[in-house]
Amino acid sequence: MADLTSPLAGPDPTVGDLLAARPHLSMHALDGLVLEDVPLNAIADAVGTPTWVMGAATLRARYRRLAGAMRDAGLTPSIxxxxxxxxxxxILQILAAEGAGADVVSGGELxxxxxxxxxxxRIxxxxxxxxxxxxxxxxxxGIAHVAVESAEELEILSALAVAAGRTARITLRVNPDVDAGTHEKITTGLSTNKFGIPYAxxxxxxxxxxxxPGLLPLGFSLHIGSQIVAMAPYRAAFARVAGLVRAVRARGLPVELVDCGGGLGICQRDEIEGSPAALAGAIRAELGELDVRLAIEPGRWLVGPTGVLLSRVILxxxxxxxxxxxxxLDAAMNDLMRPSLYDAWHGILPLSARDAVQPVESVNVVGPVCESADSFGQGRTLPRLxxxxxxxxxxxGAYGMVMSSTYxxxxxxxxxxxxxxxWTIIRDRQPVEALWAADRVPDWVGPAPAGD
Incomplete structure (x- = not known):
């Protein structure tokens, strides 16, 4: 399913529909919109807007649901x-306390x-x-493994490992050429994508x-995209990797690990949320007989629904x-990039219970940034605000604050x-002076002219 709103998608979900799909949110007559047990207006009163808010208890519950679905299917993947x-x-500490490791894509993330x-x-x-x-x-x-994505990287890592006197545990990330059926900018498993090693x-x-020398191959990794809610693409990709494992073993080579990647989708508009139980079933059906260790790399499914971005109507x-x-709104594309980047649809709820029951209308929800792309939705059906x-x-909660800029x-x-x-503040609002604190003006530029 594409991560965008199609003209044929049907009417927008109502306030009641959005709340029903998100049990961690509730609307109280006096307190308004509540996340877990905290009125969001209380946070906005104290901290202002825009402000990101995450639910720790919600995050733990989602992790336990995912891990429990794997256990129920007889699987014990590293997560x-x-x-x-x-x-x-x-967020990383909450998940680490639950037993999660980390999938990183840069030295900074490591x-x-x-x-x-x-x-x-566990990295x-x-x-x-x-x-x-x-x-x-x-x-x-000495991390768990490096997912090598090219022949060139393989040679480089071997040379670096030998020079360091170490052995690098690796998997090969395979590109299975499977269409995940998502937005073109969040698919990663097609032969036209930059990711992974061609299956052949x-x-x-x-x-x-x-x-x-210097390498210890453990097996294979894959990742076919993001916001996946149907199991057919997963099963097709897992089946291809299972065939690869069998072919490699037939050549007398050991394979002990398959890292299944992530990409399980959430309900953003009116989709059926990706099911951890269905994912576990797909893994078991295609990989369960291989006698390999398993790993998964969830991201959006765990943290996406746990977060909201508080904002205010400026005008x-x-x-x-x-x-x-x-x-x-006082939030903009520099805060939440996804609608501008992916045409992503995000539900919008009033914080006030009184606002939530106003007659609905069609509105264009935009930010104040000087770009036409600074939009959270055109023709959205919302209570009058x-x-x-x-x-x-x-x-x-996913791909929100982490993609923010100071544009x-x-x-x-x-x-x-x-x-x-x-509740507590976990990152202060950035002072405006910090935006130029690291700037250095060369002496030869000279001072600015005096004002009138």
Whole structure:
């Protein structure tokens, strides 16, 4: 399913529909919208907007649901959280306490995971463009494995491992050429994508890896995309990798690990959420007889629904020539990039119970950034909202704050963590002066002219 709103998608979900699909959220007559047990208006009163809010208890519950589904299917995969989805230390520590490791795609993410207390033995390093310094860091830390994505990287890592006097545990990331059926910008398993080793070359390259010094090949990795809710693409990809494992073993080469990647989708609009039980069933059906260790790399499914972005209507602006009005929010594309980047759909709920029951209308929800792409949705059906009304943009726990920028000299928003009935700021709102604190003006530029 594509990660965008199609003209044929049907009417927008109502306030009641959005709440029914998100049991961690509730609407109280007096307190308004509540995350876990904390009124979101109380956070907005104290911290302002825009502000990111994450639910710790919700995150733990989702992790336990995923791990439980695997156990119920008789599987015990290593679970490596995809750090790129949300890299805050508090989030990483919550998941590490539950038993999760970390899937990282840069040296910075590796260091971040270690700073959060994730043991090196529970870190895997993916990514199509690892630098020599990043690979040296992975070797020095002694991580669980490096997912090698090309023949070129394989040779480089072998040389670096020999020079360091270490052995690199590796998998080969295979590109199975399977269409995940998602938005073109979040699919990763097609032959036209930059990721992984072509399926037809994987067996020969695995044999090469066995012969190279400094390497210990463990098996294969794959990842076919993001926001996947149907199991057919998973089963097709897992079946291809199972065939590869059998072919490699037939050549007398050992294979002990298959890393199944991530990509399980969530309900953003009116989709059926990706099912951990169905994913476990797909893994068991295609890989269960191989006698291999298994791993998965969930990201969005774990953290996406646990977060909201609080915002405020700056201005209600009349539409042109009878078209829908504009609701201009104080959040923008620099805060939440996904709608501009992927045409992603995010639910929008009023924080006020009174606002939530107003008559609905069609509106264009936009931000104040000086770009036409700065939009959270065109022709959205929402209760009528006036200047100053507060809203929550839903399902922003993944690829939200972590993709933020300071474009248009807009400071980074504050971050808050809720846990049951308590909450605390986990990252202060960035002071505007910090935006230029690292700037250096050469002496030869000279001072600015005096003002009038």
């Amino acid at each position: 490596y959280f995809a750090v790129k989805a949300n890299d805050h230390l508090a 260091r971040r995971a270690r700073a959060a207390g994730v043991p090196a033995s 895997v390093f993916s990514g199509v463009g690892k630098t020599a310094d990043e690979l040296r860091l992975a070797l020095a830390e 070359h994987a067996a020969d390259l695995y044999a090469r890896a066995v012969d190279l 209600r602006k009349a539409g042109f020539d009878g078209r829908p009005p504009f609701l201009i 006036e200047d100053g009304a507060r809203v929550a943009l839903l399902d922003t 248009n000299a807009r400071p980074m928003a504050a971050q808050v963590l809720v846990d049951g009935g308590r």
